[in-house]
Amino acid sequence: xxxxxxxxxxxxxNLLKEFEAGDLVLVACSGxxxxxxxxxxxxxxxKRLELKTGAIIVDHQLIxxxxxxxxxxxxxxxxxxxxxxxxxxxxxxQTNEGLEAAARIARYQAFEIVLSETKAKAILLAHTQDDxxxxxxxxxxxxxxxxxxxxxxxxxGKYLRPFLHLRKKLVHDSLDLIGLKAWQDPANTDKQYLRVxxxxxxxxxxxxxxxxxTISSLDxxxxxxxxxxxxxxxxxxxxxxxxxxxKVNGLxxxxxxxxxxxxxxxxxxxxxxxxxxxxGPFSFEHIEAIDALVKNWHGQGNVxxxxxxxxxxVDGSLRFISSKH
Numbered sequence: 001x002x003x004x005x006x007x008x009x010x011x012x013x014n015l016l017k018e019f020e021a022g023d024l025v026l027v028a029c030s031g032x033x034x035x036x037x038x039x040x041x042x043x044x045x046x047k048r049l050e051l052k053t054g055a056i057i058v059d060h061q062l063i064x065x066x067x068x069x070x071x072x073x074x075x076x077x078x079x080x081x082x083x084x085x086x087x088x089x090x091x092x093x094q095t096n097e098g099l100e101a102a103a104r105i106a107r108y109q110a111f112e113i114v115l116s117e118t119k120a121k122a123i124l125l126a127h128t129q130d131d132x133x134x135x136x137x138x139x140x141x142x143x144x145x146x147x148x149x150x151x152x153x154x155x156x157g158k159y160l161r162p163f164l165h166l167r168k169k170l171v172h173d174s175l176d177l178i179g180l181k182a183w184q185d186p187a188n189t190d191k192q193y194l195r196v197x198x199x200x201x202x203x204x205x206x207x208x209x210x211x212x213x214t215i216s217s218l219d220x221x222x223x224x225x226x227x228x229x230x231x232x233x234x235x236x237x238x239x240x241x242x243x244x245x246x247k248v249n250g251l252x253x254x255x256x257x258x259x260x261x262x263x264x265x266x267x268x269x270x271x272x273x274x275x276x277x278x279x280g281p282f283s284f285e286h287i288e289a290i291d292a293l294v295k296n297w298h299g300q301g302n303v304x305x306x307x308x309x310x311x312x313x314v315d316g317s318l319r320f321i322s323s324k325h
Contacts, residue, residue: 001081002177004041007170011162012038012045012124015155021050024084024120028111029055031073031183033172034126036080038163040178042124043081054084056114056123058107060092062099062187069183076180086114100193115158127152127161130168133218134198137206145284147233150226151219165219236266246271250317256294265291268311268318275320278306293318 003009016025027042029035039055046053055077059070070087077085090106092099111123132151139148154164163171175182191197206214239259243251251271256264268290273279277286282305289303290311302310302323310323 001044003044004037004177005170005174007166008037008041008163008174009045011166012041013049015124015160015162016042016045016049016051016122019049019051019121022052024052024054024118025122025124026084026086026114026118026120027053027055027077027082027124028107028126029057029073029077030185031057031069031076032126032185032188033175033182034128034163034168036073036076036180036182037171037174038124038126039077039082040080040174040180041162047081052084053082054086054118054120055082056111057085057087058110059087059089060103060106061089062092062103073183084118086118088114098193100187100195111159120158122158122160124160124162126163126171128163128168128171129165129215129219130199130203132164132222133215134195134203136218136222137198137202138194143284146225146229149222150229151222153226167215232262232266236263236270239263239267240270240274250314250319253294253297253313253316253318256318261291264294272305272309272311272320275309276307276322277309277320281306290318 019025025046027035027039029039042053057070057073059066074085074087088110090110092103092106095102115123135151136149152161152164154161187193188196259267265287268287269282272282286305293303293311293313297313302312304310304323308322308324310321312319312321
């Protein structure tokens with residue numbers, strides 16, 4: 001079989017070269033162009049590195065033909081040389097965050113189950129540089145901070161994104177070398193989803209006005225913000241670790257006031273989550289309200305937080321307490 005372009009091979013090999021012979025790695029494959037190119041490249045590179053390679057195909061059951069799509073993706077992965085190909089059906093529970101977010105939650109739950117069942121060392125995801133740029137733009141419009149704007153990580157625990165710094169066109173065009181036909185997800189053209197609007201309307205306009213380098217520049221921005229955020233998170237954690245009696249006496253207000261705001265707000269989030277605040281709905285507005293107890297104290301009441309927790313100022317300290325009765 002023809003080998004994938006060297007750029008794809010190098011990207012995958014760079015993330016798999018530290019694994020040991022015989023380790024199992026899985027590709028998350030939808031049957032779309034990105035994931036099929038990743039499945040093909042992983043099969044080739046995995047064989048070279050003497051790894052076991054497989055795939056996890058998640059059937060979201062959101063369209064009538066979903067079972068047929070999953071079965072075809074399984075067949076294609078096996079033909080590409082992946083040996084352990086699994087199909088997992090999931091039930092997508094609609095939430096107030098929308099169908100796309102609900103499908104993502106269900107998909108990652110399936111990934112976690114498969115990682116546990118197979119003892120796989122990693123799951124490879126086929127996000128590209130274009131996907132990263134879209135993510136940064138969408139989060140930018142929501143007034144996100146450095147952590148959110150840092151986008152997707154190339155390595156996040158057992159999740160690897162080898163193609164994150166490669167353009168989507170390069171990845172898609174590679175399939176022409178072996179005549180592989182990818183599935184076209186109808187959701188990718190449905191403009192009820194924000195990402196589709198960004199991909200089809202906003203990104204082409206940005207490239208037209210600012211040039212092709214816009215995509216790589218957004219990717220670079222995300223990388224730099226990730227580095228900055230990691231440094232700030234480490235400083236915040238160091239402060240938290242220095243507060244040995246935090247659970248008993250809370251956080252010392254005078255010590256908090258000395259911290260730069262970028263570090264202090266991270267300390268508040270870390271301590272809130274550690275005290276039982278639900279991280280998902282723990283918003284910037286919550287952090288601002290807690291920070292006002294430190295920097296703008298004028299006798300205001302407790303701050304209610306997700307998870308039946310309250311932030312309160314008591315005797316020169318900031319405490320997180322249960323609001324359950």
